[in-house]
Amino acid sequence: MSTPQSPPGAKRAEGSSVRIGALVPLTRPGWVEAGRHLLAGLELAVGEVNDAGGIGGRPLELVVRDTAADPERAAAAVDELARLGVAALAGEYHSVVARAAAARADALGLPFLCSSAVIDALTGQPTDWVARLAPAQSHGWQIYADFLLGAGHNRIAVAAQPSVYWASGTRILRDYLAPLGGTVIELDMSALTPTDLCDELVDHRATALLLLVGHPEPAVPIVKSVRSDQRLAEIMIGAPAGQPEFAEWATSLGDDGAAIPFLRYLPQRLSPLGARVEKALRAGLGEAPSFVAFEGYDTVAVLADVLRSSGADRMGIAEAWARVAVEGTRGQIQFSRTPGISVWQWAWTPVQVVDRDPAEPDRFRILHAG
Known part of the structure; x- marks a missing residue:
């Protein structure tokens, strides 16, 4: 050193x-x-x-x-x-x-x-x-990808803003899902309005939409637009980065903010x-x-x-x-040297995929754990 x-x-x-x-x-x-x-x-x-x-x-x-x-x-x-x-x-x-x-x-x-x-x-x-x-993002987001596949989603759209972090997340999902039969469809939110996004989701026959965007903008208007589009009534919205974790999410979206799975780093x-x-x-x-x-x-x-x-x-x-x-x-x-990680890393924090319960949005449901 x-x-x-x-x-x-x-x-x-x-x-x-x-x-x-x-x-x-x-x-x-x-x-x-x-x-x-x-x-x-x-x-x-x-x-x-x-x-x-x-x-x-x-x-x-x-x-x-x-x-x-x-x-x-x-x-x-x-x-x-x-x-x-x-x-x-x-x-x-x-x-x-x-x-x-x-x-x-x-x-x-x-x-x-x-x-x-x-x-x-x-x-x-x-x-x-x-x-x-x-x-590390690759660890948590691969657990999230396992959840998506287990829930029957193999045509997954990502609505992403330009960012090293969001680009890294998209790459992790694509590289992990492709060998398992999953398709990741990248949609650039710097060029699309929420309404445009809905049209793209229909055209691509996506079964899941992942929000790789900031909060509250443009995450909140995206959710509202998708939830109000009857063509997308069956699509799952997800937010692996954890936007729905905080009370501000529920306040901004009400019932529309429920049933959006995200990553949380807590034990059961x-x-x-x-x-x-x-x-x-x-x-x-x-x-x-x-x-x-x-x-x-x-x-x-x-x-x-x-x-x-x-x-x-x-x-x-x-x-x-x-x-x-x-x-x-x-x-x-405890910290160790983990392959592919340049710093001393706790490998690993408990990882959960959870969402807000539609029947009680202040309550979280554990959907998957890794």
């Missing part, structure tokens, strides 16, 4: 707090609700660490920066946090933003535990500075730790916590364990990824 020199200002006074930089989308066009849940999990865990005595008697401090789903803003935040002397970075939800943050963290020699971003190529080359809790039954954290998160958020909130909590749980055993030295933190063995809210967390 190369050891970049610490940037100016990266000093910590004895007895001062141990600082973790948190990258979170808190304003548009970032997915604000995801950011709010991620931050709630991070903050809950920091509070519990400090209630238990902190890190060797020093308080753990979260230094939060809003990425607003902007890769350049995230890279600038990494530079700033490095100058402020944080021991490590945590967080981020958007894959394209996390890639920018991971590249900058790698260049600076700043440990980064990515909470939520799933894109396989989180860094352009193998690195020891970055680890990840969320499952929470452990006692998970149940306790779920209760605390629910109280803090005023609503049911998403899997993203659990990802935030687990991120700090891992970093606190590493900081206690290795100290706040950045090199020591990065070298500790291989030794992590932490009880998280969703299982025992």
Whole structure:
């Protein structure tokens, strides 16, 4: 591992707090609700660490920066946090933003535990500075593809916006489904209106439509248009990236937002730790916590364990990824080198395919698990 020199200002006074930089989308066009849940999990865990005595008697401090789903803003935040002397970075939800943050963290020699971003190529080359809790996109989306085939769908349309993340998802689905008899039909939402999309779905005889687009625009108008088109009454709408997970989805779409399967990274039954954290998160958020909130909590749980055993030295933190063995809210967390993944990876977080129950949209149904 190369050891970049610490940037100016990266000093910590004895007895001062141990600082973790948190990258979170808190304003548009970032997915604000995801950011709010991620931050709630991070903050809950920091509070519990400090209630238990902190890190060797020093308080753990979260230094939060809003990425607003902007890769350049995230890279600038990494530079700033490095100058402020944080021991490590945590967080981020958007894959394209996390890639920018991971590249900058790698260049600076700043440990980064990515909470939520799933894109396989989180860094352009193998690195020891970055680890990840969320499952790689190829792992989760192949489980989703198995669900589609099991449900009888082999003509699958993807309504996608231009993005490295969406393009990666389309490629994963196409490569996995083609040998199994599945066809993936790519529809470019930068060139189609929701009404145009409905016509394309009819022409291509698609049985399933996957939303590889942002929320609320254009996901919400697409769903409304498809749901109101009688020609498409039998088509299944899916959202592997998890748009229906959050309450904002149900508020925006009402009954139209139900029965849209998505990926969620939770076990079928929470452990006692998970149940306790779920209760605390629910109280803090005023609503049911998403899997993203659990990802935030687990991120700090891992970093606190590493900081206690290795100290706040950045090199020591990065070298500790291989030794992590932490009880998280969703299982025992350990990192390994996974083929095709350039960072230290938890392989694997529990994966579910779930949807909102049409009879009770606030309740989730588990349709498939991998």
